[in-house]
Amino acid sequence: MRAEITDDLPLNASEAYSHLSYSGLETVDIIPADVVDWVLVELRDAVDASSATASTTVDIVAGFIKKDGSIVSVDGVSGLPFKSTLNNNPYFVIHHRNHLSVMTASSPIKPKSTYEFDFTDAATKAFSYGSKPALISIDTSPDVYGLFAGDAINDGLISYGDRQPVRDLIDNSITTGYHNADTNMDGLISYGDEQLISDNIKNAKQLPY
Secondary structure (H helix, E strand, C coil): CCCCCHHHCCCEHHHHCHHHCCCCCCECCCCCCCEEEEEEEEEEEECCHHHCCHHHEEEEEEEEEECCCCEECCCCCCCCCCCCCCCCEEEEEEEECCEEEEEECCCCECCCCCCECCCCCCHHHECCCCCCCCCEEEEECCEEEECCECCCCCCCECCHHHHHHHHHHHHCCCCECCCCCCCCCCCECCHHHHHHHHHCCCCECCCCC
């Protein structure tokens, strides 16, 4: 994963996700090495994946996603510090500011003190309603899967409306900085961001509601 925008990242998660009204207190004095961006990870407590709706959410924590695809706490190393007690099974939802959210299709394992789950090696690792996968293939040697990029307005659907923020910034000669319109996350606002939106058009987040 690319980390060109590291120098532009805000030092607190609430600023990165103010558009989602996130008010968590995660903050750092300096962005750790190899960090790509802030992410939000939601913990749902449910009997099975299909019943892990938003009403089963028991916690949400901000952390960092790194170049190797791992998600870590604000120290850049540790796992995320969830504090809720579970009554059923854990399901985790990954939210990123301009990618489609995904949820674990199964309850993660806990080999030691930290739950572990790898979305990258199979499209079926993310919860899906069936015919359309919730993850996109980003490499084939070996197979690697990732989140769909292009949800610039963060409404859960990649549509032509997501191209408007890109055009608005370009029209106002704003071509750098930390913006949701930077869908390919190269640190530049360009028509390449609009093309990525077009490539992933009509894909939507697949979460149990």
